Amino acid sequence: MVAKRDYYEVLGVERSAGEREIATAYRKMAIKYHPDSNGGDPDAVERFKEAAEAYEVLNDAEKRARYDQYGHAGVAGSAGQYEQVGDIFEAFGDILGTGLFGDMLGGRRGRRQRRGADIRCDVTLDLEEAAVNTVKTVTFSRSRACGSCDGKGTRPGSSLERCRRCGGEGQVAQQMGFVRVQTTCPSCEGSGTMIADPCGDCAGAGRVAGNVTIDVSIPAGVDDGMRVRIPGEGEPGPSDGPAGDCYCFVSVRPHKLFQRDGQHLIVRLPITYTQATLGAKVEVPTLSGATELTIPKGTQAGEVFRLRNNGMPDPRGRSGRGELLVQTYIEVPRKLGREQRDLLQQLAELERTEVTPERTSFLEKLRDYLTGGDATEEADA
Numbered sequence: 495m496v497a498k499r500d501y502y503e504v505l506g507v508e509r510s511a512g513e514r515e516i517a518t519a520y521r522k523m524a525i526k527y528h529p530d531s532n533g534g535d536p537d538a539v540e541r542f543k544e545a546a547e548a549y550e551v552l553n554d555a556e557k558r559a560r561y562d563q564y565g566h567a568g569v570a571g572s573a574g575q576y577e578q579v580g581d582i583f584e585a586f587g588d589i590l591g592t593g594l595f596g597d598m599l600g601g602r603r604g605r606r607q608r609r610g611a612d613i614r615c616d617v618t619l620d621l622e623e624a625a626v627n628t629v630k631t632v633t634f635s636r637s638r639a640c641g642s643c644d645g646k647g648t649r650p651g652s653s654l655e656r657c658r659r660c661g662g663e664g665q666v667a668q669q670m671g672f673v674r675v676q677t678t679c680p681s682c683e684g685s686g687t688m689i690a691d692p693c694g695d696c697a698g699a700g701r702v703a704g705n706v707t708i709d710v711s712i713p714a715g716v717d718d719g720m721r722v723r724i725p726g727e728g729e730p731g732p733s734d735g736p737a738g739d740c741y742c743f744v745s746v747r748p749h750k751l752f753q754r755d756g757q758h759l760i761v762r763l764p765i766t767y768t769q770a771t772l773g774a775k776v777e778v779p780t781l782s783g784a785t786e787l788t789i790p791k792g793t794q795a796g797e798v799f800r801l802r803n804n805g806m807p808d809p810r811g812r813s814g815r816g817e818l819l820v821q822t823y824i825e826v827p828r829k830l831g832r833e834q835r836d837l838l839q840q841l842a843e844l845e846r847t848e849v850t851p852e853r854t855s856f857l858e859k860l861r862d863y864l865t866g867g868d869a870t871e872e873a874d875a
Contacts, residue, residue: 643697
């Protein structure tokens, strides 16, 4: 005769383990060695039975006390001897659950309420609105309790009847070989009741569609395509279950001046040739109004100036505001007055003799390229 293993060892718990820890350990063992998960392996079946016997003793305060004092001899004859796996489901349906690997709740008292469906609504913002905390009013379609039957689904004057398939238990048992499995009744969906005479307005659903208008708080910095969760504003759950959520999807309109890159804003600033050459102070637009920017002497086209804390906030509140990136470009006039033309011609004459070092270097490279100067030097070398 094979000696029995220590029950605490079987479940993998300490001798000081509490009831919840023991129950959790047993459930893990039951899942691990469940015959359906192990192809009917005989060793797994025996482990499955062994775990059930250990749990029966350690889950009972009186049996556990006798076992702690006298060992297996103290519970001889009182610990269950499970010859069939189906007997285990009969004994511990409350912990193995209503399904094959259900929650640690069983029977009708442990039936979980089903949650209602999530729904969607949409809102469109200007960039200025997206930059600050704002509240928008949205309207969307959602079910509500039927006024004719007060959400019961039955015709006025009639009542619910007990489900004939499950006898009002909400669960049905199926025998799968030597395994007995409890599942939610497909006829009543676990409610234990049936509607024999449905309401004419809602066809027994207990709900009818209707429009809902609510205010949505949208955090500063929200970006195009983000969504805001509104808890409990979705479809109501069946059988008085919890409602789902409503998700408000945000669209942000394109702005005339600013382009967005995450938390940063980009604006292209036109400056004249003289401003770029001599330097200047110019006004730059921001979301909060105009601000002054100093253009240094010799600014080149395409240079970027960063204005801190003038971008968009972080909608999650993890960081501050982004930057405003001011990108300059040289604005070339399409029409010139006589005086402007004369001055530019004088400047052009001057540039022919007084050229910058950078331009001299470029002209030398261009001349060498056209005349093949580099090739000649390589040949001489």
